[in-house]
Amino acid sequence: LLQVEESGGGSVQPGGSLRLTCTAPGFASKGCGITWYRQADGQRREWVSNLRDSGIIGYADFAKGRFTLVADKVKDTVYLQLNNLQPEDTAVYRCQVYGGGTCHSDWGQGIPVAVSS
DSSP states (O other): OBOOEEEEOEEEOTTOOEEEEEEOTTTTTTTOEEEEEEEOTTSOOEEEEEEOTTSOEEEOTTTTTTEEEEEETTTTEEEEEEOSOOGGGOEEEEEEEESSTTOOBOOOSOEEEEEOO
């Protein structure tokens, strides 16, 4: 079971930007993927983006054109850049390691993102 450490987030006005960081030591060398989810109060968890072990990156429709996932495999870190944030993006964001073999992790503690004017 790999560990994840999350950081970043905060409060911004609509149109603002934030960068979320997910560090999972060992994920790159094990050929694992990283996925991001978010959950707003009273809402179901929804998928945001993922990095497959192949290097292919996927985005939810609401994230396309606004969110960018960048991986630094040397640092075993994945960044999720959130641009043009809107109030509906307010949620707790979490990352998780996924894949076969030992590519699993618990959910991180979560990164609160609040967007309001």
